[in-house]
Amino acid sequence: MAGKLCPKIILEGTRLTMKTDVAFALNEHARIVGPKKYRYHSPLISAEWCAFTNVPWGRGLINFSFEEEAAALETYRTWVRLFELQKYYSWIIDRFHISTQLWQFRENGRRYDFGWLEERLLPLGFHIVFLTRPEASFAGARAERLKISGKPSQYDDVGVFVREQEEFRRALEHSILPWKEFDCSRTDAVGIAGQIADWLEETGGLFMDDPPAADPVG
Secondary structure, eight states: OOOOOOOOEEOOTTTSSSSHHHHHHHOHHHHHHHSSSSOOOOOEOOOOOOOOOSTTOOOSSSSSOGHHHHHHHHHHHHHHHHHTTTTTSSSSEEOOOHHHHHHHHHHOOOOOOOOHHHHHHGGGGEEEEEEEOOGGGGGHHHHHHHHTOOOOOGGGGGHHHHHHHHHHHHHTTTSEEEEEEEEETTHHHHHHHHHHHHHHHTTTTSOOOOOOOOOOOO
């Protein structure tokens, strides 16, 4: 019997880098979650959910206010505990703690150390996929996004995304989790999912290793 597929993937990157499309493609990719003979709900979560306010495009785990800090940190502790309790499951996360760190420092000047979070994610096999695109390709991606966006004003200045992409690179250099950069401008979401599957296969990130059995006593 083949091993049970239970990869754990965090997708990070600025806007217009196909993170959500790639998340859905990963969840349908046979090398990531196995062949699907019928459709079932996706194990997809996101720090971008605006769950702290009762309005569209409100605040959540990335852009929380100072008054919501305790709730945000408790949410992170809750998520990681859930991952620990269900470690033999595949988890795909569309933006997580790196996005929170960058947004909070840029907008509020507050630094959050998520070393404790990564120390708990590392033994569970979490890998970070950093989705990027060349600077010159942002304008074309913006034009395509405006055709479907419910809030086009968030794409007014693509220079913000170019700068944030560099901030992600610098932040990831300090991560203890395995991570790799993927250029989303070279192929579609399915193609990127295949590249990610290749990387996870190379690094052992598709499966969850059991801890070694304890020596019998006596």
